[in-house]
Amino acid sequence: MQHGIGQPVTRTEDPRLLTGRGIYVDDITLPNQAYAVIVYSTIAHGIIKSIDTEAASAAPGVLLILTGEDAKADGLGGFGPAFMPEDVGIPVPGHRTSRPILAQGKVRHLGERVALVVAETAHQAMDAAELVEVDYETLPAVTTAVEAVKDGAPQVYDEAANNTSFALRMGNGEAVAAAFESAAHTTKVSIYNNRLTANSMEPRGSNATYDRASGETTLYVSTQNPHGVREELSGHIFHEPETKLRVIARDVGGGFGMKGGVYPEEALVVWATRKIQRPVKWTPSRTESLMSDDQGRDQTVEAELALDADGKILALRWAALNNVGAYIVGAANVPVMFSLRLAQTVYAIPEIDVGTKAVFTNVPPTTPYRGAGRPEAVYIMERLMDTAAHEMGIDPVELRRKNLIAADAMPFTTHTHYVYDSGEFDATMSQCVAAADWDGFEKRKAESEANGRWRGRGLAYYIDDTGIFNDRMELRFDPSGSVTIVAGTFSHGQGHETTYPQMVSDWLGVDADNIRFIQGDTAAVSFGRGSYASRSMIVGGSALRYAADEIIEKGKKFAAHVMEASPADIEFADGKFVVAGTDKQMSMTEVAQWAYHPAGLPPELGIGLEGVGGFAATSPSFPNGCHISEVEIDQETGKVYLDRFVAVDDMGIVMNTLLAHGQVQGGVGQGVGQALLEDLQYDPDSGQLLTGSFLDYCMPRADDLPSMEIEMNEVPCTSNPIGVKGAGEGGTVGATPAVIIAILDALRSEGVNDIPMPATPERIWQALADAKKAA
Amino acid sequence: MAKHHIQTTINGDEVDVLCEPSQSLLDVLRDELHLTGTKEGCATGDCGACSVTIDGRLVCACLVLGVEVNGAKIETIEGMADGENLHILQSKFIEHVALQCGICTPGLLIAAKSLLEENPDPTEEEVRYGLAGNLCRCTGYQKVVEAVLDAASELRGA
Ligand code: FES
Ligand code: FES
Numbered sequence: 016m017q018h019g020i021g022q023p024v025t026r027t028e029d030p031r032l033l034t035g036r037g038i039y040v041d042d043i044t045l046p047n048q049a050y051a052v053i054v055y056s057t058i059a060h061g062i063i064k065s066i067d068t069e070a071a072s073a074a075p076g077v078l079l080i081l082t083g084e085d086a087k088a089d090g091l092g093g094f095g096p097a098f099m100p101e102d103v104g105i106p107v108p109g110h111r112t113s114r115p116i117l118a119q120g121k122v123r124h125l126g127e128r129v130a131l132v133v134a135e136t137a138h139q140a141m142d143a144a145e146l147v148e149v150d151y152e153t154l155p156a157v158t159t160a161v162e163a164v165k166d167g168a169p170q171v172y173d174e175a176a177n178n179t180s181f182a183l184r185m186g187n188g189e190a191v192a193a194a195f196e197s198a199a200h201t202t203k204v205s206i207y208n209n210r211l212t213a214n215s216m217e218p219r220g221s222n223a224t225y226d227r228a229s230g231e232t233t234l235y236v237s238t239q240n241p242h243g244v245r246e247e248l249s250g251h252i253f254h255e256p257e258t259k260l261r262v263i264a265r266d267v268g269g270g271f272g273m274k275g276g277v278y279p280e281e282a283l284v285v286w287a288t289r290k291i292q293r294p295v296k297w298t299p300s301r302t303e304s305l306m307s308d309d310q311g312r313d314q315t316v317e318a319e320l321a322l323d324a325d326g327k328i329l330a331l332r333w334a335a336l337n338n339v340g341a342y343i344v345g346a347a348n349v350p351v352m353f354s355l356r357l358a359q360t361v362y363a364i365p366e367i368d369v370g371t372k373a374v375f376t377n378v379p380p381t382t383p384y385r386g387a388g389r390p391e392a393v394y395i396m397e398r399l400m401d402t403a404a405h406e407m408g409i410d411p412v413e414l415r416r417k418n419l420i421a422a423d424a425m426p427f428t429t430h431t432h433y434v435y436d437s438g439e440f441d442a443t444m445s446q447c448v449a450a451a452d453w454d455g456f457e458k459r460k461a462e463s464e465a466n467g468r469w470r471g472r473g474l475a476y477y478i479d480d481t482g483i484f485n486d487r488m489e490l491r492f493d494p495s496g497s498v499t500i501v502a503g504t505f506s507h508g509q510g511h512e513t514t515y516p517q518m519v520s521d522w523l524g525v526d527a528d529n530i531r532f533i534q535g536d537t538a539a540v541s542f543g544r545g546s547y548a549s550r551s552m553i554v555g556g557s558a559l560r561y562a563a564d565e566i567i568e569k570g571k572k573f574a575a576h577v578m579e580a581s582p583a584d585i586e587f588a589d590g591k592f593v594v595a596g597t598d599k600q601m602s603m604t605e606v607a608q609w610a611y612h613p614a615g616l617p618p619e620l621g622i623g624l625e626g627v628g629g630f631a632a633t634s635p636s637f638p639n640g641c642h643i644s645e646v647e648i649d650q651e652t653g654k655v656y657l658d659r660f661v662a663v664d665d666m667g668i669v670m671n672t673l674l675a676h677g678q679v680q681g682g683v684g685q686g687v688g689q690a691l692l693e694d695l696q697y698d699p700d701s702g703q704l705l706t707g708s709f710l711d712y713c714m715p716r717a718d719d720l721p722s723m724e725i726e727m728n729e730v731p732c733t734s735n736p737i738g739v740k741g742a743g744e745g746g747t748v749g750a751t752p753a754v755i756i757a758i759l760d761a762l763r764s765e766g767v768n769d770i771p772m773p774a775t776p777e778r779i780w781q782a783l784a785d786a787k788k789a790a
Numbered sequence: 791m792a793k794h795h796i797q798t799t800i801n802g803d804e805v806d807v808l809c810e811p812s813q814s815l816l817d818v819l820r821d822e823l824h825l826t827g828t829k830e831g832c833a834t835g836d837c838g839a840c841s842v843t844i845d846g847r848l849v850c851a852c853l854v855l856g857v858e859v860n861g862a863k864i865e866t867i868e869g870m871a872d873g874e875n876l877h878i879l880q881s882k883f884i885e886h887v888a889l890q891c892g893i894c895t896p897g898l899l900i901a902a903k904s905l906l907e908e909n910p911d912p913t914e915e916e917v918r919y920g921l922a923g924n925l926c927r928c929t930g931y932q933k934v935v936e937a938v939l940d941a942a943s944e945l946r947g948a
Contacts, residue, residue, distance in 0.1 A: 025884050025887060026887055026889075028892070029883065029884045029887070030876070030884065032892030032895055033883050033884070033889060033892065033899060034827070034867065034870070034871055034880065035825070035866070035870075036827070037827075037892050037893075039829070041820075041830070042820075044821075044824070138810075138812070213927075214927060215893075216831045216839060216926065216927045216928075217829070217831075217893040218831075266891075266892065267891065268829075268891045268893030269891040269928055300833060301832040301834065301837075507891055508890035508891030508892070509890070510890070674887060676933075677887055677890060677928075677930075677933060680929060680931075680932045680933065681890060681930045684929070684930030685927070708832070708834060708836065709832050709834065710834070710836060714925060715930075715931075716921075716922045716925065717917070717918040717921040717922050717924070717931040717934070718915075718919050718922045720930055722914065722935070746930075
């Protein structure tokens with residue numbers, strides 16, 4: 016079948032998007048709309064002594080100014096964590112925070128929201144915002160976790176001693192200590208997994224309108240999770256039934272986890288439109304996005320590996336600090352916990368002992384960013400493996416081969432109680448080594464040297480736990496016989512508008528042109544949880560399969576009635592209901608049309624043909640793969656040129672190769688970004704953002720990346736009905752260590768054994784200079 | 791502040807528009823003319839989401855003032871297809887799935903068209919350098935580059 020599962024089908028959404036007809040949130044203009052501008056905190060830590068809004072209120076065009084005091088007076092709440100460890104059965108108390116929609120009394124990070132100004136035009140709102148005078152008493156600020164846990168550090172919360180919300184530890188400390196005692200070799204690395212931001216090319220943004228007739232407010236927003244936004248705003252901010260608020264997300268220009276939660280601005284425009292009874296639109300500038308979006312990573316780790324003389328791993332131990340910023344909100348604890356739970360990655364390790372602390376500082380909150388904890392875990396493990404291989408004089412492929420969990424050990428239960436259902440790590444690595452022309456490296460290296468460049472290669476093996484929570488998918492036929500997919504997930508670039516219909520077409524035999532797709536409107540989709548954590552194909556796809564199964568079961572009853580047979584004698588195959596052993600048959604479309612006949616149907620069949628499917632990822636799926644990169648480094652300038660990149664991924668059954676490859680390529684791009692370019696920097700004393708534009712926060716451009724070679728080793732997942740594993744994050748998880756390890760390989764001959772991320776030319780130059788000095 | 795009266799040709803249509811002296815061409819296109827296909831990613835000239843051509847020259851619309859384009863000929867993404875007939879670059883973007891979220895795509899298409907007009911037979915490296923002014927956070931650029939090279943060879947063959 017041309018449109019069936021596994022086919023490289025092109026995307027339904029593309030003609031709209033590439034003719035300029037996409038509708039992103041800033042493209043929505045509502046009649047009579049007013050414009051919101053936020054007054055952000057200009058300091059990282061301080062007490063708000065007073066806010067003077069008099070001059071701003073008198074400025075031309077100003078319609079409304081709101082501060083934290085108004086929020087308090089209106090009884091509005093704040094945003095808390097989706098869960099703390101104790102909420103998920105871990106008996107560890109932690110300091111729980113509530114992030115206000117506008118600061119009350121205190122500001123805890125640069126960019127905290129202090130006041131809202133609404134005016135007739137965006138320029139008037141901006142001018143008036145300049146006139147809002149906030150009198151702060153500046154307090155000392157702390158921006159790094161390492162400093163924040165020290166005695167005497169500035170305290171973000173008086174109640175959280177040493178700025179620590181909670182400490183978690185997993186594994187067996189005693190057994191690990193014993194293993195380290197007896198080990199033939201131990202390896203140690205110190206890592207800072209730097210602070211990043213998603214920087215979706217479409218910034219966040221929102222537009223809200225209050226309907227005086229119905230009393231309902233509609234919020235248009237750029238999000239990955241429209242129902243989640245409604246739930247949070249209704250439940251925690253406005254304390255009202257969810258029926259008062261309709262949330263709509265149209266085209267969304269990327270999210271990468273950053274748009275998975277809910278933000279103060281979304282509450283503010285809803286609040287403001289109810290006050291002035293006109294639509295209120297908010298569009299941030301890029302600098303405001305860099306300052307106010309929730310951020311990613313920021314983990315500091317001391318890690319050790321104990322091995323026997325043959326290179327068999329005996330134990331893994333690490334202790335980390337996760338800088339969670341000024342508030343723990345939404346899914347902030349996901350990366351903290353996932354890094355621990357994935358600690359042993361793909362290796363058979365007899366004992367582990369891993370721990371981290373969630374540490375408050377005066378920088379913005381962290382949130383899952385593409386990978387969310389898995390990049391941290393894999394980066395630690397792969398850096399240890401590479402360093403151990405180098406120290407012990409063992410080939411890095413060989414060292415991994417000795418320690419990879421064997422395919423026949425599946426299902427494999429890790430020390431943190433993950434069950435890896437399937438995976439052929441050794442075979443996948445071998446496939447990648449072959450594809451990368453591993454053996455041709457020395458020749459390429461010699462050529463590079465002749466051109467004044469060092470060449471290095473890096474291999475990384477990643478695994479990723481993907482799919483989370485349950486979700487709901489609906490299939491609704493209409494009387495004409497065409498079908499609508501009502502998705503609880505939310506595509507914002509992944510191409511669900513193409514892939515889900517592709518699957519339904521395959522399963523039900525309905526032509527893809529007769530399949531409509533809707534998502535992202537709480538009034539049209541009864542419930543959903545959105546898209547993040549590479550969950551959509553696993554959870555949404557599986558739920559869709561069950562919805563299709565329900566359609567088939569119901570369809571059999573209608574078909575039996577029409578064809579005067581017993582439902583037990585109806586078989587469904589290739590889009591047709593057939594009375595077994597006869598040539599009597601009806602197509603899916605005919606059956607659907609029959610289901611809407613105005614008369615003559617037995618009442619127990621009901622009216623119409625609809626199916627609802629639900630699926631819960633009780634166990635995640637575990638996509639995994641091997642990435643090999645080769646870099647050249649200019650000996651004069653220290654600039655890294657990424658020359659080759661090969662990935663072999665096991666994402667289970669692939670629904671659409673074109674789209675799956677796109678996920679890997681984009682993911683690798685972001686992983687390379689962290690390794691070479693991206694870094695959010697704050698001044699350690701003042702907490703001011705030093706990377707507030709695209710000039711300072713650099714991201715990969717077309718000339719920074721090579722053409723990648725991507726292959727699949729499809730090992731079906733056994734924990735969901737369609738055999739898929741998440742596709743969204745693996746590229747990012749694998750690429751960062753693969754690139755850094757390649758850089759170290761290139762520089763080892765010069766005495767360099769460590770390099771911070773991102774490995775900028777300046778840092779490479781510095782590392783070379785330091786190595787020379789030490790020699 | 792007095793508004794300025796601007797007369798330009800946009801995608802072949804003569805357009806009269808009043809704009810503030812402080813409005814960028816991007817603001818004028820999006821807010822005054824409701825041509826929202828041209829996107830804003832930064833407003834500082836660093837991302838290329840706002841790419842348009844003025845008298846055939848590729849520019850960032852966020853760096854040009856509306857009042858500067860009086861009498862000029864402007865091409866935006868809305869004018870790239872000929873009615874329902876997509877430009878070959880657009881077709882190749884579909885064929886190669888050179889977009890994911892699509893927010894950067896109008897800018898990339900305008901930049902790619904301009905690139906191929908200047909250099910009908912680019913190497914992969916030339917395409918990568920030629921598109922380096924356009925940020926895309928989703929695709930890793932590979933399929934974009936493939937689509938542009940494919941379009942170039944088809945245009946040369948045609
Ligand atoms: S919006 Fe013009 S270059 Fe980014
Ligand atoms: S496709 Fe999303 S930014 Fe390019």
